[in-house]
Amino acid sequence: MIRVQQEDFDIGAEIARLKAGRTDIGAIVSFTGTVRDRGGAVTEMTLEHYPGMTEAELQRIEAEACARWPLQASLIVHRYGALKPGDNIVLVVTASEHRDAAFEAAKFLMDYLKTRAPFWKRESGPGGTRWVEAAESDDASAAAWKPKRAAE
């Protein structure tokens, strides 16, 4: 399941909902991305996104993870709007019978989301306002999964 929202999320509540009534799950991995102040340089972060494409892209990314690993459940929640340092940005939860699939799928979801989901961060602080530049290391992390896609 995917959700794009302005409001915060409760990690414990999200995991509880995901596993409610389930006795077949053996491993749950979660990743939470939060706003950093980078040593006081950031006082506010605004996340812009492309409504419609964001949801479609997150669904494509989630479907690809489900095709590659035996996941019993998965969740992506991504926020947009004005955020402060310390605030949650993104939550990824994966559930499977065994830990390897859950760990790997969670990293895959984040690596792909970082390079494909249409979000843009703008940081404000004492030094002014700037759009965050994409990190080449993110492209490398996403590209590292590609060899395994040959079977598609």
Added chain:
Amino acid sequence: MRLLYFAWVKEKAGVAAEDIEPPENVATIAELIVWLKTRGPEFANAFARSEVIRAAIDKSHARHDAKIKGAREIAFFPPVTGG
């Protein structure tokens, strides 16, 4: 067709969305960018580093050599920075 702009592409172009009808000979995303750059200094500036601009056709990522015929909505934006 509907054109959408996001993040600094939107700021530099000075527009978030517009309906346009490009000339018949504009067949690809790359050609559309070349044409958009002729529409004024704001667009020339927004698309100056055209190699870094990303595009989407009808809400799916599209390469610069993708054909735009039949597209309802084309979006231009910087490399994404979510997560």
